[in-house]
Amino acid sequence: MDIYICSRFFVGAPSGVPYPHILLARDGWNDYSYYTLFGVRLVVSESNQVDLDETKIMTDGQLEGFENRPFQQLPSGSIIPADLAGMICSLSSNKKYYELLASLDINLATDVLTTLRDASFLADVKKKFQEQPCFQISLLRELVARELLDEAGAAFGSEQQLISAFSAKIVLEGASAPHEFYFDFHSDLGAPRRIHSIVGLNGVGKTQVMARLAMLMSRFSKQALKEKRSALQGDDVLNPVPSIYGVVAVSFSAFDEFDRPTQLQGEKFQYSYCGLQSQRGRLKNKENLLEEIKVTLAGLPSDKRDLLKKVLGNLVRVDNLENFIDAPEENEGLYERLSAGQRLAINCIFHVLSKIDRRTLVLFDEPELHLHPQLLTGLLNVLSEILESHDSFAIIATHSPLVIQQLPMECVHVLRRDRMTPMVLKPTFQTFGESLSELTKFVFSSTEADRDYRAVLDRMCVEANHDVEAVRAIFNNQMSLSADIYLESLMDRSAGSK
Structure with a gap:
């Protein structure tokens, strides 16, 4: 199928050309200096023209700048040469685009997707382009685009390919090299691989890495918003962008480095924060935590409420705690009977369950703070059950060998530092079920600590x-x-x- 380029609103569309054909209308919108947006019209015949809304189109290796916009040198009404059309990749951020295509004859719809080299439909195109900056920053700018990339093509017969394994390179200030991780959340014969851990001594960069991962996964960064740039326009890299559609950051530390979004920012970026710090950076007290729980329970749907009742008994042993879930205002005494650690653990689970959806990543910084060992393992078990029920994942930064003991060796990432050179190592033995003394010796060994x-x-x-x-x-x-x-x-x- 031929493609013709037009000015905005399809001005300059050609006449007398073979049917069917596609018209692309230029648009001046840019995503952080990447120009990729085009209107799309399918012309089946003179009397049958279908406006397909908008899609984003990039060329292989496209750079920032208006002059690098696809087909920029072609005059309106021109046919796009086959060799140039063969170098593009497209993906729409609008569900309506794919819904309109789905309403057409299937052969016609797949012809459009193939001609425009749609990344949700053509696996080889996705594989070729998904690591390029223009693809990640522009074509995947909107959260919905990441979901459409994984799912839209399935309606036209393409196999759904969710990305659950990816690498992350995090460049911290002062470090002579990036921290390099490879996270693989694929299950292997039932092995518990939904949770990964980052472990190491103080000062190796765990907390900073967690904050950067939250930024990269959600695209939310207060500094980037202030500077009017993408959170991905930096030295940190995700390859490829994983099939993760929401981020929940959790911390029991008063010194975590997670950005804290406003409610509107959280909704836009599908990113939420649960921790001891308020929006203004003040530490929350017991009354603040209780109020958060009340608000959370008020908006909790029935299916999540039922799951909460099911898992909570594995976390704290308090009679009639279900009454608090159903009517917190009338049963505050039940909450008052909990220890400080139990309250934090419950607040964490309430928040995670209220925000989690399919393919969510929970980033948990130092869960062992304020928790005794039994409560910590209970929290991990409850978190694991919630992740399983929502096809979601977690990365935990920790000092605790108890956390590592619950995970297979491929899910453990040990951070060490030789002066300013960071190292990310894998255990040389199976950590799942290993003795705490052996885990402590391997993970936290150093010249000073060994004594x-x-x-x-x-x-x-x-x-x-x-x-x-x-x-x-x-x-x-x-x-x-x-x-x-x-x-x-x-x-x-x-x-x-x-």
Whole structure:
């Protein structure tokens, strides 16, 4: 099918050309200096013309700037040469575009999609273009475009291909190289891979990485909005853009670095924040947290309310807690009976459940803060069940080996730093179900941290003139196996030096 270029509102459309054909009308709109928007009209015959609304079209390797707009050098009424048409990629941000195509004869509709090389319909086009900046910043600017990329082509017989594996390169200030991650959320024979963790010592960049991931996934950045640019116009990179349509950021820390959106910003970017900081940066008190729960419950649909009742019993052991879910105003006493950690955990689950939808990413920064080990594992189990029920995922930044113990090795990303050079390592053994001592030794080992109790034993051994039995007696001969083995090594070392 031939394509002809026109001025805006289809001014300059040609006459006397073969049917059917496609008319593209230029539009001056730009997405952060990428010019890709075109009106589309399908001319089946002189009396049958269908306006298909708008689509975005880019050329291979398109750069910013008006002069790089597709077909810019062609005069109105010109046919687009086949070699040029073969270098384009299109994707509409409007569901109406695909609905109108679906109302046509299927062969005619697929001919249009093939001619315009629509990325939702042609898998090879999607694969070729999806990592290019113009595609990510312009064609995928609107959240709905990301969903249409994955789903629109299925109505015309194309196989749906959701992206659940992707790489992320995060460039932090002062670092000599980017943090490079590869996240793969595909399930493998039932293995628990919906949750990944980022672990490491303080100062390796976990909190900053989480904030950048929230920005990249949601496209929400207060700084970018202020500077009137895309959040993707920076050094950080996602390849390819995953099939994730919403982001929930959660933190129990008073020092997290997540941007906090207003309600309107949250709705626009499908991004929400749950944490201890208010919109103005002040710390929330118990009354603030309770009010948030009341607002959340008031808008919770019945299916999510039922799921909440189902999972909450696995998190806290409080009789009649269902009454609080049904009527919080009348059962505030139930909430008052909870510990501070239980309140935070409940607020987290209420918020996540209220905001989560299909293919949502939950970014949880240090869930172990304020929670005892049993409550932490309970929170992870409840979160996992919610993720499973909504085909969603989570990335958790943590210091806790308890979190790592719940995850297979391929879902654990260990951050380390050699001066200013960051490293992202994978465990060399299976972390799922491994002992906490082994996990702690591997993840948090360092020249300084390795000393721990051994430095104390070194000192005590010297003060006891290398009398190992005297040291044992100080502990009533009830030393742990690890400590006793180390003490034996000190005795052997002392004997060897004589």
